[in-house]
Amino acid sequence: MPETIESRRSFLKGTVATAVAAAVSGAAEAEQSKGAAAKPASRPNIVLYLADQFRSDFVGANGRNSSTHTPNIDAIAARGKNFTHAVTNQPVCAPARSVIFTSRYATETGVWHNGLELDKSLPTLAGELRKAGYSANLIGKWHLALENPAQGGSPGAVKAEDRGGFLDLWEGANAIENTSHPYEGTIWDRDGKEITYKDEYRVDFLTDRAEKFLRQKHDKPFFLFISQLEPHQQNDMHQPIAPKGAAARYVNSVVPDDLRALPGTWQAQLPDYYGCIESIDTSVGRVRRILEEEHLAENTIFVFISDHGCHFMTRNQEYKRSTHNSSIRVPLVIDGPGFRGTQQVPELIGLIDLAPTLLEAAGVPVPSTWKGHSVLPLLNDPEARQHWPNQQLIQISESMTGRAIRTPDWTYCVADMSGGKELAAKTYTEYQMYDQRADPNELVNLAGRKEYREKANELREQLKKLIVAAGEPEPEIVEAKLYP
Template identity: 80%
Template sequence: MTKTVESVAARRSFLKGAVASAVAAATAAGAEGQKAKTVVRPNIILYLADQFRWDFLGANEKNHSTRTPHLDAMAARGKNFTHAVTNQPVCSPARSVVFTSRYATETGVWHNGFPIHKELSTLPGELHAAGYSTNLIGKWHLAPEKKEDGGSIGFVPKEYRSGFMDLWEGANALENTSHPYEGTIWDGDGKEITYKDEYRVDFLTDRAEKFLRQKHEKPFFLFLSQLEPHQQNDMHQPIGPKGSVQRFANATVPDDLRALPGTWQAQLPDYYGCVEAIDTSVGRVRKILEEEGLAENTIFVFFSDHGCHFMTRNTEYKRSTHNSSIRVPLVIDGPGFRGRQQIPELIGLIDVAPTLLEAAGVPVPSTWKGKSAVPLLNDPAAREHWPNRQLIQISESMTARAIRTPDWTYCVADISGKKDTPAAKTYTEYQMYDQRADPHELVNLAGRAEYKAKAEELRAELKKMVVAAGEAEPEILGAKLYP
């Protein structure tokens, strides 16, 4: 009897253990299966250097005084989009295009200082919904600046952060709240973060280092938005690190500037210094990523919102249809973008957000107007069918529209001189440049009889692009100089 009881007890103990082992094994298998299905999304760093000319990137081999070894190394590791353009060459509108993949006339930010439409889907918003932390350090410039609209040049309320839900350390208009060696940004709760006796580029890079060295429980999206090499507004020029003027006293002058009067004679040395500081910052961020074990799974994007023509084309620095104003650097390195490659197709800033979402495995909203450039990296057929044309909207200096193709720039303008409307009903042919024969755009062909047929062709295509951007079809008059 005792043996029987002991046998039953032993058997029950064995069965209990076997069941527990089976459950544990099944649980482990299930967990392993679940782990196999888990998508490991890449981190994304979007690094913006404001007003950085495309030809001041050494990898583009256009300017031999440029010192950008870290950016050059980035281009050697990844993808260099050599013909990237901004769809609106001024700060706020360009940024609105980047984050919404919509044209500036659709975002509400067709002019500096206007707030972005809150209802629009955005790159940080889509990434946050996909499980990313979304973080900003530096200049924003997409919140209202008028006090009566709840705006500020400094602190940005949560409702105007367009999907940046986590770290916020910035200023709406950084050029108005700081100087190269002292200033203020604000955290997400409105607390001031100040710096003094440190160069602005280095200070913002310090903040980025602090963020990158912390523990990250989920993939992160970081927008690191530098002001340099943009001019310091109240000083009317860019300010490089101390010693820049001496280091770059006899620097190379780009051909498009050399031929025209402007401010480049006095301002280029400082601009070169700013560019050098940005490159050093990029190298520092890359080193931090490597030290923290983040480099292999981080997409790093370097770009600018517009270029700089140093008052050679109008009375300020951008807001024109010229290459010096609309062409921007765009280099992407990291998962999905490894392997040295120059991409010559025309890419607009409107295409950046869909490119990053596809690379991260996040669905692209159907309302976005841009196209992902990912297929251009590995699919020859995609390159053959790429549209290779971009719509440029011009505001503030004038109301104008332009089409940029690999061979031509064709611009029409409201010759009434109105600047206070996002669009015009009637435009007149204003500028036309042959990119093959005149890459520095020194000879305006608008109004030349021998180019009339090409102008009419470009005019018809421009009208289609304007309508596709959500605008009413305009009337476009030919240049008055045609015989």
């Protein structure tokens, strides 16, 4: 009989609990064998470095792009764990971030499209770490508070109660793309005072702020969220902007195969995108060097991730907001305590799994309401790998109201064909279906083809179960009729 989602979740939680208990017991026995009283291991610091709209295949360690230049991220992948099939559960900025910090789906967080505020009743990664004695610190983009001034929101300063538990250092903007440009702009501190910069590239400016924090004395473990905008486009300029002179180095660089066959904005924008990627990598290397110089690296978990990818308007009139790999696949590289030793992890990991992973690694209890799984069992336990769900629910908003299931072999997407852009729909119609083995660039839509009807039926039922597990009513899904 196939396992249920809940049975796999129970197995994985039990596996992690056993591993953590064994580690704690082993540490205690080691201390006692030396004749000393058992002491709790110091909790690791955590640095979460997010680069907005960073495609997974632009990490050199993932081996799919010979033009990209990411030696520092590659070095982290060589030392630690590279999750080669990580995906976002909602491919747009604010909803994806809400999933990261709450381990709940965007339809549950209050942030199912951009501009909304995070549900304050939900436990967050920052809040849970603070309860365990951490400081929680943010530098850069937030995007989880109300954005519209007419509704009492702001793209800039964020009130303390809207910071999702980041109540220590705060140097950020709610939507930094609307309060800054690549070489000038403003962020705000925890007291609402402006911090401005000019004639310095935005990535470097935010890295300066991170350096200032990391070089100060810390009397408790810290959680630092470095949230860069690049390589996301500058909204009012409608394209990514690389550091001066960088784009020229990437003229005639490799065009990913999923883009080359389709019209879009990539022809004009790829050189700047490559330049932004290079800048982010340089920043990552600088942060890593500071951690080494301050003797923090050995006890710091370092995570490099993105909120979603970028398809350069090849799939719709957006840069993301679709279920294609170019939108949903994201880099996820982790190094540090619990994640050392070169390993590529091929299982499907969702952003929803990150927060429970980090709490488990820090020895902090995971809230029972969280819906993601810790990935720690995948690193050391072959049996756990057999029980991993290996499927992810993708929710789509703004471009359409849609739902999709991503498995290792298939993407199956349904959409509300009424044209509505609501939180959810009662009825969806099959919209896209891609065979990841035969068509990884997703150029041939199989939805409605009779020879794939049996597989589509199977994926439809799996998708319904995931939708219900996400807290939504079970929808009706109508078969596509595009082909006889």
